[in-house]
Amino acid sequence: MSVRWGLIGASTIARQFVIDAIRAQADGEVAAVMSSSQERAETYARENGIARAVSSLDALLNSDIDAVYISTTNELHLEQGLAAIKAGKHVLCEKPLALTSADAREMVVAAKAARIVFGTNHHLRNAGAHRAMREAIAAGRIGKPIAARVFHSVYLPENLQGWRIARPEAGGGVVLDITVHDADTLRFVLDDDPVEISAFTQAAGMAGGGLEDGAMCIWRFGSGVIAQSHEGFTTKFAGTGFEVHGSEGSLIAANVMTQKPVGSVHLRSASGEEELSFDREDLYTRSLRHFHAAVRGEGQPAATGEDGVWSLASAEAALQSSNTGKAVAIDPQLGGLA
Template sequence: MAKLRWGLIGASTIAAEHMISAFRANGGEAVVVMSANADRGASYAKKHGIARATTSLKELVESKEVDAVYISTTNELHRGQLFAAAAAGKHVLCEKPLALTLADARAMVAECRKHGVVMGTNHHLRNAATHRAMREAIKEGRIGKPLFARVFHSVYLPPHLQGWRLDRPEAGGGVMLDITVHDADTLRFVLDDEPTSVIAMGSHGGMGRAGLEDGAMGVIRFSQGLLAQFHDGFTTKYATTGFEVHGESGSLIGRDCMTQEPKGEVLLRTSSGDEALKLDHEKLYVRSIRLFQEAILGRGAPSATGEDGVKSLSVAISALKAARSGTETAIDLTV
């Protein structure tokens, strides 16, 4: 096992709630955290048992104590921070969306290749037992040819996560860059197919400011003919989440599965009746870090690569364009 020493670029909520414990569960440790605010960084380090805090990106990435970095700052900062880390020879796990433009996201992937470091995108949902079981069932032909998919991923954004997601377009706020990007990655993973175009509408339910959409619905067209419907939101306090795939000879019905927690269920429905798929639940981020460490050792790839991050971003950007133009919009998957 590669027992990685991690540098946190960003004193974030997701690192506190999920990533630090995932590092430790895999034998690693967060050894330094960087925050632009010195007091926040020091307080964060003390609270989470991190040895050191700094306000200097250069100091963090050039530290001999750091093997890999986890970037969880606001989206407009990712590119520069990743470039600094890659140039210093650090492996990089970056939050989604990778950047605000495809040009920047592609440059980030190219930079990690140039320096020979592993790059992963923190798309957690493909690590869920529900989605892995659905992918395998489709590969085994248990529903025949997939025809339609449906994702409902509308939630309530709690107050402590609102902030920039609702009022800073320059940071990548809005529901499509925050949630639709996850739908895109999960659909690509479960279906093992690539999207070609999308049509969408955004809505404004009173949370999004500065013209940012806080709800969205749309349809993604995939290369083998399947149509996938998505419903995303920040404003629905009582909605449940789900993921369905309907084929010529059966349906897969996932419930309570578009979540950060290791939970949910999948029902396979065919002419033989209903069957609950056996699920091997594991903490999503723990699995993500395990596969990232294995990739560093030359055994496989991160659960979601940098290339995956570019493709999911492309879907979200195309969905935004479609919502604003009212027309079906092509998705550019060039990496």
């Protein structure tokens, strides 16, 4: 049985990563693309070898597709996601799932009620580097985890700047773009939930409209682990990295906060330093493999809808902390979803 996909949004990320990841599945097919502009949809379809191009959500959802990948601007996710669920289509949605965690929860609840597979495209938890770190921590190789640091300040390429730095109403800003990823990555690698955050944000010269283009966050996790993360759009020469420090060792990862299966992970302990090996599978290909398996009734997406609610609730708390100057509790209010 094949999984026929419809793309909601003729996006850069779909073109660069997701279309190929779908086609890498033995049962994957990209059947249609939707853009608000019919001309853009047709151009995109032609350039990417997609058979059908439409300019309305109804036209896409009424076609014979099985699943949708939503990569429109953030303020559109809720309406499009709920419509897809109502139409009986499985949903893989870009992060953040919506502009508020309450809206994200609404989608997750609707999908569960409709027995629809609903995933969040948190690509980083599919990285071999992050899974190697998670496994090392779970195996006790660094003892009791104490603290973590995430370095995820980059330079936003000009072709991606657009709404991310100019449109608050579309969910722009670095917190909804990158802090959500760091929230999910920390949760995944530590296998622990954040309970509190303090955040400072800045406008360092790229973003307008009252949006932030940099953030520095301090996190507290349920186990007592404390973490810091730096997100930015404006640092041209910063490398990315991820460190977890424990009572018996430290994990030092470099160049791992990226969409590509690259980077390195070193474990330092009393017995010296070793480089951990990990698979270099494409992150999106792995994500789509798990999603297709979930559609077949085998397991769940690599990042579930609930994971997307957690990351968005964390980003909301970061913005609230920045606005109030106070630490803010993180409460995804998952209730019966957990």
